Amino acid sequence: MIRTVLGDVDQLGVTNSHDHLFLASPVLPGQELTDVEPAFTELQRFRASGGETVVQWTPMGMHRRLDALPDLSRRTGVAIVAATGLHQAQHYSPEWLAETLPRLDELFVNDVTEHRAGLIKVAGGFHGLDTHAVHTMTAAANAHHATGVPITVHLELGTAALDVLDLLCDKLNVPPHRVVLGHLNRFPDPWVHRQAAAAGAFLAFDGPSRANHATDWLTPSTLADLADAGFAAQLLVGGDTTTAAARGMPGMSYLLTHLRPRLDPDLATQIFVANPTRAFSF
Structure with missing residues (x-):
């Protein structure tokens, strides 16, 4: 099962x-996504392009x-999966x-239940894990063991993927198939991806049409190479719209109108349909 907001x-x-x-x-002053109606419009566009879940x-x-x-x-007919968890310390006040x-263990479990x-x-952090990351990931592992929901990880500029897996899986006993590593396109190292x-x-692989992250021209071939190496069942894609400036142009629908046509149709179905159902199940 997958837990949606409905x-x-x-x-x-x-x-x-x-x-x-x-x-x-x-850390993103003036770029807040806070209003309901723009979110409604974005979901409508995604739905009109064939999207069913965000x-x-x-x-x-x-x-x-x-x-x-x-x-x-x-209102939109789009299923939504929501998150608990905690980001890097810079996103919050010290108080x-x-x-x-x-209280993280308790708060995470309560959000799920x-x-x-x-x-x-x-x-994570840039090429490593600081004490804040270790603390939050430990709480996430405890909450995962209590609830079964997956853990998703912001990799800072796509780095420290193996450090994250060493902590969550080797030390904290989270099954690796319950971990989703995000932003790998921002650090396009094939060796790390395969490891x-x-x-x-x-x-x-998230955030297409961010030219400075080498996404649009590398992501299709990266996904194809990983699929050819036997990892097609572990690949996901997302838009990662984080600022108001990214709404509508390119928007969430860009994934379906621009990225999906560049993939082999069978691989696209696996990445957009089959894999998310398994990745976000509990």
Whole structure:
């Protein structure tokens, strides 16, 4: 089963595996995603392009709007998977962190059981894991063991994927197929990608049409190469819209109108339909 904001389902259909309908952070001043109607319009466009599910990775304390997501899902017909979890420390005030960090295990579990969160989102650092990351990932592992929901990971500029798997899987006993590694397209190292895939994790390539992240021209061939190497069942794609400027142009529908046609049709069906259902199940 997959936990959506309207209840548990057994299929997701065509899925945007990493995006944000709502997001606000002090490190992104003036770029907040806070209004309901623009989110509604974005979901409508995604639906009109054939999309059926959006997985929102916005964690606690970043204006994830759990209150608004069920109505948006009902109004648009798009299923929404919501997140609990915690981002890097820079996204929060020291006072908020001091109050929240000691209670993470409890808060994560409560979001899953009481507020229909379907994943736990945490974050690594640039080429490594600081004490904040270790603390939040430990809490995420504990909450995973209590609930079964998957853990998704923001990899800073796509780095430290193997460090994350060493901590979550080798030290904290999270099954690797319950871990989704995000932003791998931002650090397009084939060796790292294959090592992470061989370990059993899901690999998410998200944020197409960000020219500075070498996404559009590398992602199709990267996905094809990983599929040829035997890892087709572990690949995911997402839009990762994080600022108001990215709404509508290119928007969530870009995944379906521009990226999907560049993939082999059978591989595209696996990446957009079959894999998300397994990646986000519990």
